[in-house]
Amino acid sequence: MLVVEGLTCRFGTKAAVDNASFSIAPGSFVGVIGRSGAGKSTLLRMINRLAEPSEGRILFEGVDVTALRGKDLRQWRARSAMIFQQFNLVGRLDVLTNVLMGRLADMPSWRSLTQLWPEEDRALAMSALEQFDMGSLAAQRADQLSGGQQQRVAIARALVQNPEIILADEPIASLDPRNTRVVMDALLRINKHFGITVICNLHSLDLARNYCDRLIGMSAGRVVFDGAPAKLTDQIARELYDLEANEVMGTTSGEAPADSTIPALGTAAAA
Amino acid sequence: MSLLPPPERERLRAQYPDVFARPASARLATPAMILAAAAIFAFGLVDLDFSPARLLAGFHQLGWITMMMIPPDPGSSLPAYLVALGETLSIALLGTTIGALVALPVSLLAARNIVPSGIFRFPVRRFLDSIRGVDTLIWALVWINVVGLGPFAGVLAIAVADFGAFGKLFSEAIEAADKKQVEGIRASGGNALHEIRFGLMPQVLPVIAGQVLYFIESNTRSATIIGIVGAGGIGLQLAEQIRVLEWQKVSFLILMILVAVAAIDWISGKLRFAIIGQRALA
Ligand SMILES: Nc1ncnc2c1ncn2[C@@H]1O[C@H](COP(=O)(O)OP(=O)(O)OP(=O)(O)O)[C@@H](O)[C@H]1O
Ligand SMILES: [Mg+2]
Numbered sequence: 275m276l277v278v279e280g281l282t283c284r285f286g287t288k289a290a291v292d293n294a295s296f297s298i299a300p301g302s303f304v305g306v307i308g309r310s311g312a313g314k315s316t317l318l319r320m321i322n323r324l325a326e327p328s329e330g331r332i333l334f335e336g337v338d339v340t341a342l343r344g345k346d347l348r349q350w351r352a353r354s355a356m357i358f359q360q361f362n363l364v365g366r367l368d369v370l371t372n373v374l375m376g377r378l379a380d381m382p383s384w385r386s387l388t389q390l391w392p393e394e395d396r397a398l399a400m401s402a403l404e405q406f407d408m409g410s411l412a413a414q415r416a417d418q419l420s421g422g423q424q425q426r427v428a429i430a431r432a433l434v435q436n437p438e439i440i441l442a443d444e445p446i447a448s449l450d451p452r453n454t455r456v457v458m459d460a461l462l463r464i465n466k467h468f469g470i471t472v473i474c475n476l477h478s479l480d481l482a483r484n485y486c487d488r489l490i491g492m493s494a495g496r497v498v499f500d501g502a503p504a505k506l507t508d509q510i511a512r513e514l515y516d517l518e519a520n521e522v523m524g525t526t527s528g529e530a531p532a533d534s535t536i537p538a539l540g541t542a543a544a545a
Numbered sequence: 546m547s548l549l550p551p552p553e554r555e556r557l558r559a560q561y562p563d564v565f566a567r568p569a570s571a572r573l574a575t576p577a578m579i580l581a582a583a584a585i586f587a588f589g590l591v592d593l594d595f596s597p598a599r600l601l602a603g604f605h606q607l608g609w610i611t612m613m614m615i616p617p618d619p620g621s622s623l624p625a626y627l628v629a630l631g632e633t634l635s636i637a638l639l640g641t642t643i644g645a646l647v648a649l650p651v652s653l654l655a656a657r658n659i660v661p662s663g664i665f666r667f668p669v670r671r672f673l674d675s676i677r678g679v680d681t682l683i684w685a686l687v688w689i690n691v692v693g694l695g696p697f698a699g700v701l702a703i704a705v706a707d708f709g710a711f712g713k714l715f716s717e718a719i720e721a722a723d724k725k726q727v728e729g730i731r732a733s734g735g736n737a738l739h740e741i742r743f744g745l746m747p748q749v750l751p752v753i754a755g756q757v758l759y760f761i762e763s764n765t766r767s768a769t770i771i772g773i774v775g776a777g778g779i780g781l782q783l784a785e786q787i788r789v790l791e792w793q794k795v796s797f798l799i800l801m802i803l804v805a806v807a808a809i810d811w812i813s814g815k816l817r818f819a820i821i822g823q824r825a826l827a
Contacts, residue, residue: 322732324728324731324732348734348735348736349734350734351731351732351733351734352733352734355732355733356729356732356733358725358728358729358732360725361729362725362726362728362729362732363726363729364726364729364730364743364744364747364748365723365726365747365748366747366748366751367743367747371743375729375730375733375735375739375743376733376734378730378733378734378735378736378739378743379733379734379735380734383736383738383739386739387738387739387742428729431729431733432733435733435734
């Protein structure tokens with residue numbers, strides 16, 4: 275059970291996440307939705323402790339995660355595996371070594387720093403790669419792969435961390451529709467197959483409705499919706515995203531566009 | 546583009562007055578600066594006794610020396626010259642390598658993304674800056690007094706001067722590294738050493754290797770020069786032969802240096818391309 279209590283993160287005076295509270299049962303697939311700047315990434319980064327909370331607590335199975343330091347903190351980071359929009363692989367390392375990074379927290383530093391990976395860790399990494407059809411690319415440099423392939427490597431890295439939670443921060447935002455399906459299906463498979471909790475930031479409401487069994491809606495740092503996808507009415511969805519639509523209108527001209535879809539030269543220059 | 550109608554021109558003029566009004570000061574600034582630069586240049590020529598007459602007389606001498614240099618001929622000293630050339634190359638290679646090895650850990654301390662606190666980073670930076678401010682030649686003179694004449698002083702001189710330069714260059718390469726890759730390691734549970742070893746070094750090492758190779762190249766020249774003041778190698782031979790007016794040997798030595806420098810340039814160019822080429826082409 276992951277419990278978030280009054281979690282707040284301020285950058286200067288601005289609260290990126292403002293007094294967020296919720297709890298998540300093991301094995302859930304939770305989608306976090308909201309417009310750009312709502313605080314979705316900051317929320318996930320605080321759970322993994324990449325961002326420091328200003329106030330509030332995160333509890334996992336009764337342990338106060340926000341108080342962890344040193345080795346305990348690193349082990350928590352491994353247990354709450356992070357997946358990023360930009361994959362965050364090391365481009366010049368090969369795919370296998372990138373996946374083995376998921377084993378760092380569980381082995382003595384002298385072993386990892388000298389790259390003397392234990393046989394079983396290599397096997398674990400290869401088996402994770404194989405699950406996503408990436409076994410044959412193990413020796414390739416990560417920056418020579420396509421975006422979809424890189425994200426599958428990142429998921430394999432997350433998987434060998436033996437995580438209890440996977441925190442995916444817009445994992446499909448840089449991918450085409452086909453790879454979007456591949457990556458979302460992979461997350462769903464991990465969730466159903468291994469019972470790993472998935473918390474996934476998403477821009478697309480359709481995807482969120484299709485894959486998640488619970489949605490958390492954020493707006494200006496606050497949790498404004500928390501419930502089953504079916505309960506997310508069009509009315510609430512519009513409230514979550516409407517503000518943004520208004521802003522977009524406001525920056526162009528404030529009026530309805532002319533009958534032509536191509537803006538006239540003068541208005542484009544004025545914008 | 547066609548001409549704008551006058552009302553449109555008026556509107557633009559009213560909206561962006563700065564673009565249209567060029568005050569006299571702005572128009573005169575460039576000619577004034579050129580004039581001032583010319584004046585300083587002329588003053589310098591006069592002040593430093595620049596004399597075309599002396600230059601002409603000198604040309605006569607230069608022509609004579611050139612005649613004396615032909616044909617280049619090492620006499621019986623070829624083996625000694627080869628040893629000296631090898632010494633110079635070793636000075637460059639060893640000095641640069643030692644400088645780079647010592648600079649790498651220090652450059653980490655000077656990089657903002659490793660040591661965010663300015664209080665700790667600032668003294669390291671200033672220290673590197675002050676070492677870098679002193680030229681290799683001066684370091685050579687210093688070390689000759691400390692450890693005596695010979696190649697050892699040359700190696701130390703190049704190592705110390707490069708340490709300063711490398712410290713700055715490496716720390717800049719480290720600061721330019723992609724943060725996301727390091728974050729990927731941290732998020733997986735890696736410690737600070739893991740972040741450096743796996744997140745940073747794969748990005749930074751190819752850049753560093755390219756810089757080191759380039760320095761070996763240019764230090765082959767420096768090692769010749771510091772040889773002249775007594776730090777061993779082929780520069781020492783060159784200074785000696787100029788003093789005893791053995792112009793044929795001098796020209797032979799100069800040719801040897803040219804060939805060696807060209808060879809090092811070629812090799813290091815190939816190596817650098819092999820290291821960064823793949824990435825640059827992608
Ligand atoms: N390191 C930081 N320093 C300062 N402000 C930050 C930092 N990280 C995030 N913010 C601010 O916090 C707010 C929330 O950012 P966050 O990245 O969490 O939003 P998001 O919901 O993930 O948006 P997006 O959908 O665009 O990724 C934004 O206004 C952002 O400018
Ligand atoms: Mg985000």
